[in-house]
Amino acid sequence: ALEKKVVKSKVGERVSVPCCHEIPSSESLHKYRVYWQKNITDVVLAYSEGKMISKHKRYQNRTEMDPRNLTLWISPVEILDNGSYQCIVQRNSIVVCDESVILFVTADFSKPNITTEGSADSCESTEKMIICSSHGGFPKPKISGALNNVSVEWNASWVSESSLSPYNVTGILVFNLTKDVNITCSVEYNGFAKSTSLLLKKPNDCIDPPMPPPYNVITASIIIVITFILAITLAARYLPRHVCSHCCKRQDLEEEGVKDFTKAPLSDKGTGETSSV
Numbered sequence: 001a002l003e004k005k006v007v008k009s010k011v012g013e014r015v016s017v018p019c020c021h022e023i024p025s026s027e028s029l030h031k032y033r034v035y036w037q038k039n040i041t042d043v044v045l046a047y048s049e050g051k052m053i054s055k056h057k058r059y060q061n062r063t064e065m066d067p068r069n070l071t072l073w074i075s076p077v078e079i080l081d082n083g084s085y086q087c088i089v090q091r092n093s094i095v096v097c098d099e100s101v102i103l104f105v106t107a108d109f110s111k112p113n114i115t116t117e118g119s120a121d122s123c124e125s126t127e128k129m130i131i132c133s134s135h136g137g138f139p140k141p142k143i144s145g146a147l148n149n150v151s152v153e154w155n156a157s158w159v160s161e162s163s164l165s166p167y168n169v170t171g172i173l174v175f176n177l178t179k180d181v182n183i184t185c186s187v188e189y190n191g192f193a194k195s196t197s198l199l200l201k202k203p204n205d206c207i208d209p210p211m212p213p214p215y216n217v218i219t220a221s222i223i224i225v226i227t228f229i230l231a232i233t234l235a236a237r238y239l240p241r242h243v244c245s246h247c248c249k250r251q252d253l254e255e256e257g258v259k260d261f262t263k264a265p266l267s268d269k270g271t272g273e274t275s276s277v
């Protein structure tokens, strides 16, 4: 029965706070007294006999009231406007209604910024410090996150000039980077959330030195390749003479004929090789 109405708004926006009575079209505001109060004691706006009789300094030029449904409009909304608003309507000095509405004011946080502390390629330790920060929001947020979908606890700290000022939040996480991880950091406030993800790769160069097999394989391959090249060079140098000493003159002539035939088109290119032949 005492369930209170709730209105959410962001700093700088225009918000409507509903009242509990609508004046029928047969009547006008002139027969009524309307009080919009905040936190019981502060009068935000008051009307009597159709005229504004009171206006709070802090709300000056930021408020309006609908003359029919008595809705209070606030624009632009400020953090200090957060709180409970009470609408009291009287007709001929008899209270028609009296109701409170809670206004929750929110200011957006910046998209979280994730940074890694220390030299990223340090091979001495796999321990990494991750810092997630976000600023300029309201109210005081929660910071949560996940490493590869597994939720983690951030060590959070908040900075604010007062309990009704924007907050800056920083979360710190220390963990051992033993495989590639996807880090997500979320800042949550009044049912809103902003998050950022960062893919952190395990440094590769650190694991290689204590594993000699790849090195040996590379050395062996190089030796094999060099041996092969040497063998081909030697074969190219000595094999033709060896063959020629056994072959007959006819074959020699045929080969020379072929060489002469190929000489013509090759000499066109003027390569050193053909001219030497």
Ligand SMILES: *[C@@H]1O[C@H](CO)[C@@H](O)[C@H](O)[C@H]1NC(C)=O
Pocket: 018, 019, 066, 068, 069, 070, 071
């Ligand atoms: C009050 O009236 C205004 C305009 O006449 C309308 O925008 C608003 O939604 C109304 N509010 C309620 C609570 O009926």
Ligand SMILES: *[C@@H]1O[C@H](CO)[C@@H](O)[C@H](O)[C@H]1NC(C)=O
Pocket: 039, 041, 082, 083
């Ligand atoms: C409401 O008023 C009381 C006393 O009048 C004060 O202590 C309290 O801080 C006020 N709350 C807000 C949100 O202004």
Ligand SMILES: *[C@@H]1O[C@H](CO)[C@@H](O)[C@H](O)[C@H]1NC(C)=O
Pocket: 060, 061
């Ligand atoms: C409200 O508006 C009037 C007229 O536009 C201006 O003279 C006055 O300084 C304003 N008050 C505030 C608090 O901004």
Ligand SMILES: *[C@@H]1O[C@H](CO)[C@@H](O)[C@H](O)[C@H]1NC(C)=O
Pocket: 082, 083, 084, 102, 103, 104, 105, 139, 140, 163
């Ligand atoms: C905003 O006002 C509501 C109602 O008074 C209160 O419950 C809430 O704590 C306030 N929020 C902040 C951040 O002060």
Ligand SMILES: *[C@@H]1O[C@H](CO)[C@@H](O)[C@H](O)[C@H]1NC(C)=O
Pocket: 113, 114, 115
């Ligand atoms: C994130 O933080 C780093 C280090 O503090 C800074 O250089 C960088 O500009 C920030 N990025 C954003 C988007 O705020």
Ligand SMILES: *[C@@H]1O[C@H](CO)[C@@H](O)[C@H](O)[C@H]1NC(C)=O
Pocket: 148, 149
């Ligand atoms: C992460 O978790 C969500 C729900 O918890 C699931 O739908 C998604 O498939 C998961 N992703 C990976 C990569 O495990």
Ligand SMILES: *[C@@H]1O[C@H](CO)[C@@H](O)[C@H](O)[C@H]1NC(C)=O
Pocket: 155, 156
């Ligand atoms: C959180 O950080 C504070 C200060 O940086 C430190 O004293 C505290 O031990 C940390 N808590 C955890 C659980 O790491």
Ligand SMILES: *[C@@H]1O[C@H](CO)[C@@H](O)[C@H](O)[C@H]1NC(C)=O
Pocket: 135, 136, 159, 160, 161, 167, 168
């Ligand atoms: C919050 O962060 C912003 C931007 O980094 C900075 O200008 C501001 O002074 C910080 N506020 C507080 C209360 O530290």
Ligand SMILES: *[C@@H]1O[C@H](CO)[C@@H](O)[C@H](O)[C@H]1NC(C)=O
Pocket: 126, 127, 174, 175, 176
């Ligand atoms: C990371 O690993 C080192 C050595 O294995 C260990 O001493 C340290 O406590 C670990 N840190 C975390 C945050 O798990």
Ligand SMILES: *[C@@H]1O[C@H](CO)[C@@H](O)[C@H](O)[C@H]1NC(C)=O
Pocket: 149, 182, 183, 184, 197, 198, 199
């Ligand atoms: C990291 O995880 C978040 C949330 O689970 C997801 O949205 C994002 O696409 C992932 N990023 C990468 C690079 O896998």
